[in-house]
Amino acid sequence: MGRTHSNAFLQTPRYFDVPYEPVLKAVCARNADRVKSFAANWGYESIETDWRALVARKDIDLIDIASPNDTHAEIAVAAAGAGKMVSCEKPLGRNAAEAEQMVEAVETARVPNTVWYNYRRVPAVVMIKELIDQGKLGRIFHYRAQFLQDWTISQDLPQGGEGLWRLDVGVAGSGVTGDLLAHCIDTAMWLNGSIAELTAMTETFIKERKHTLTGKVEPVGIDDASAVLCRFQNGSLALFEATRYARGHKALYTLEINGEHASARWDLHDLHRLQWFDHRDEGKLRGWRSIHVTDGDHPYMKHWWVPGLQIGYEHTFIHQFADFLSAAAGNQSASPTFRDGLATDYVTDAILKSAKTGRWERVTASATATAVKAVGQQATV
Ligand SMILES: NC(=O)c1ccc[n+]([C@@H]2O[C@H](COP(=O)([O-])OP(=O)(O)OC[C@H]3O[C@@H](n4cnc5c(N)ncnc54)[C@H](O)[C@@H]3O)[C@@H](O)[C@H]2O)c1
Numbered sequence: 001m002g003r004t005h006s007n008a009f010l011q012t013p014r015y016f017d018v019p020y021e022p023v024l025k026a027v028c029a030r031n032a033d034r035v036k037s038f039a040a041n042w043g044y045e046s047i048e049t050d051w052r053a054l055v056a057r058k059d060i061d062l063i064d065i066a067s068p069n070d071t072h073a074e075i076a077v078a079a080a081g082a083g084k085m086v087s088c089e090k091p092l093g094r095n096a097a098e099a100e101q102m103v104e105a106v107e108t109a110r111v112p113n114t115v116w117y118n119y120r121r122v123p124a125v126v127m128i129k130e131l132i133d134q135g136k137l138g139r140i141f142h143y144r145a146q147f148l149q150d151w152t153i154s155q156d157l158p159q160g161g162e163g164l165w166r167l168d169v170g171v172a173g174s175g176v177t178g179d180l181l182a183h184c185i186d187t188a189m190w191l192n193g194s195i196a197e198l199t200a201m202t203e204t205f206i207k208e209r210k211h212t213l214t215g216k217v218e219p220v221g222i223d224d225a226s227a228v229l230c231r232f233q234n235g236s237l238a239l240f241e242a243t244r245y246a247r248g249h250k251a252l253y254t255l256e257i258n259g260e261h262a263s264a265r266w267d268l269h270d271l272h273r274l275q276w277f278d279h280r281d282e283g284k285l286r287g288w289r290s291i292h293v294t295d296g297d298h299p300y301m302k303h304w305w306v307p308g309l310q311i312g313y314e315h316t317f318i319h320q321f322a323d324f325l326s327a328a329a330g331n332q333s334a335s336p337t338f339r340d341g342l343a344t345d346y347v348t349d350a351i352l353k354s355a356k357t358g359r360w361e362r363v364t365a366s367a368t369a370t371a372v373k374a375v376g377q378q379a380t381v
Pocket of ligand 1: 066
């Protein structure tokens with residue numbers, strides 16, 4: 001994600017009229033040689049090998065967190081405490097308790113913030129949001145989403161360490177629920193409102209794996225697969241599924257929403273297309289339309305190429321950064337804010353709890369939530 005974000009920092013002012021010119025002052029990672037070569041490749045002026053030194057620097061306005069999940073809370077709280085703007089990768093915290101501390105820190109410091117749930121910035125997904133907000137779907141009955149991968153099926157794959165921290169529950173917080181399903185939940189709540197209650201199953205198919213850092217075979221604490229049935233506050237029903245055991249799928253994020261008048265469907269493997277069915281079309285011509293979301297009047301597309309030429313994954317980060325800079329100029333945050341990221345963590349916590357208890361769980365703020373005051377809660381864009 002360091003590359004994805006650096007690309008966004010460089011490209012944003014070239015394509016969007018933004019109120020700030022980003023200056024790549026410093027990049028931080030633990031290995032000095034590797035971070036030097038990263039800095040040279042992307043044009044950072046300097047390096048740090050301890051994030052605390054980065055946060056202490058007076059010449060830096062924004063701290064961007066693109067490191068593993070166990071680092072998010074500590075860095076974000078320190079950065080907000082130092083008065084920096086903060087952008088953070090998802091999931092916001094390893095759990096809601098961590099995310100609550102992060103929300104409190106940015107809201108107390110009143111610093112602009114955002115969480116990189118980038119799928120909210122896919123033009124076809126933004127179009128679904130616009131169509132829902134315009135009432136074109138009518139009453140919503142169903143929402144369903146899947147995020148499927150297949151890269152952890154081998155039982156010889158170790159857990160932990162570089163590239164494999166996602167399999168170590170201490171670092172990741174959870175498995176596919178916080179990693180993949182969190183994306184689905186964030187988009188779903190943006191499009192369809194809050195989730196009221198849910199029941200879930202999770203499974204850890206491979207129970208023990210060698211740990212890269214200790215060299216020992218250790219129990220696996222993450223969920224390999226997660227299946228969720230839930231009810232939104234608006235009364236619609238939903239199904240969510242995430243797994244890293246769906247052979248043949250590398251990053252298949254799909255979503256569909258069914259309303260009284262129309263349905264919309266989107267697929268990350270075809271991200272520039274919106275599938276749309278409108279029952280109000282003339283009967284004999286009624287059918288699913290595949291809309292190529294590349295015209296100048298489609299969301300964000302006037303900043304890119306001529307109609308018909310598509311964009312990709314990296315552009316979603318450019319869009320989010322452009323929105324973030326515009327908001328920050330008015331000391332506002334860009335959605336999803338840390339508070340929105342916390343809302344997703346409440347849902348993923350409830351999923352993991354339901355998988356343990358075998359019961360339906362209501363999605364509520366955790367016991368410590370009352371400690372989070374809506375101090376200086378900011379308007380969002
Ligand atoms: N929005 C998305 O689509 C998306 C996609 C992938 C990952 N992510 C999120 O981005 C984050 C990073 O994931 P990734 O796949 O880029 O991981 P990665 O393992 O490829 O990279 C993590 C980087 O963080 C560095 N790092 C680790 N500990 C550090 C520390 N204490 N101080 C400074 N640097 C440290 C590592 O050296 C490495 O360069 C995670 O939170 C992940 O969930 C989001």
